[in-house]
Amino acid sequence: GENVEQHPSTLSVQEGDSAVIKCTYSDSASNYFPWYKQELGKRPQLIIDIRSNVGEKKDQRIAVTLNKTAKHFSLHITETQPEDSAVYFCAASKGSNYQLIWGAGTKLIIKP
Amino acid sequence: DVKVTQSSRYLVKRTGEKVFLECVQDMDHENMFWYRQDPGLGLRLIYFSYDVKMKEKGDIPEGYSVSREKKERFSLILESASTNQTSMYLCASSSRAGSSTDTQYFGPGTRLTVL
Numbered sequence: 723g724e725n726v727e728q729h730p731s732t733l734s735v736q737e738g739d740s741a742v743i744k745c746t747y748s749d750s751a752s753n754y755f756p757w758y759k760q761e762l763g764k765r766p767q768l769i770i771d772i773r774s775n776v777g778e779k780k781d782q783r784i785a786v787t788l789n790k791t792a793k794h795f796s797l798h799i800t801e802t803q804p805e806d807s808a809v810y811f812c813a814a815s816k817g818s819n820y821q822l823i824w825g826a827g828t829k830l831i832i833k834p
Numbered sequence: 835d836v837k838v839t840q841s842s843r844y845l846v847k848r849t850g851e852k853v854f855l856e857c858v859q860d861m862d863h864e865n866m867f868w869y870r871q872d873p874g875l876g877l878r879l880i881y882f883s884y885d886v887k888m889k890e891k892g893d894i895p896e897g898y899s900v901s902r903e904k905k906e907r908f909s910l911i912l913e914s915a916s917t918n919q920t921s922m923y924l925c926a927s928s929s930r931a932g933s934s935t936d937t938q939y940f941g942p943g944t945r946l947t948v949l
Contacts, residue, residue, distance in 0.1 A: 765941060826875060
């Protein structure tokens with residue numbers, strides 16, 4: 723069935739450095755790719771999304787890139803700060819119905 | 835601001851008990867979802883609903899049922915709780931019926947422990 727693979731499962735970076743999280747999807751009909759951030763003890767919240775007609779989208783220090791041919795998309799965080807520490811989930815729309823297919827999550831640790 | 839609330843933050847039940855988890859959203863959203871969150875497995879969809887009295891199975895519906903009698907309320911029912919249903923349960927809602935591309939707004943979660 724359709725799935726989304728997310729790597730790495732844990733990422734530790736020095737404060738101020740960049741972080742990159744990668745996801746690969748299998749459903750060629752997927753056309754919407756959101757990223758959610760879940761801080762410890764809190765609910766997931768959408769931080770950025772991209773649709774299949776766009777290759778890159780930026781919002782301040784975060785950006786998402788999409789390669790439809792290779793079926794992968796990535797989240798880039800520049801100049802990381804302590805408040806970026808969280809679990810990040812990628813997802814892809816399911817071509818056949820209303821669902822999102824979720825990645826397993828990446829725990830991002832920002833070292834001071 | 836969209837507000838999604840869940841009836842309990844923490845719940846402890848015994849094996850075999852019937853368990854009700856309730857979710858309420860206040861933004862007139864059409865879609866509502868129930869997820870289960872376990873470490874290393876991400877968010878797994880149990881059931882979703884795109885209209886009152888309508889429901890669709892997600893990826894892991896076994897052992898669960900749902901009820902949506904009113905638009906703002908979506909209930910998850912564990913008919914006979916088992917220890918392997920110990921987990922964090924997250925409810926979510928999104929605005930347009932049948933759309934997978936709208937932002938999902940999550941509730942705070944219910945951590946259920948089944949003894």
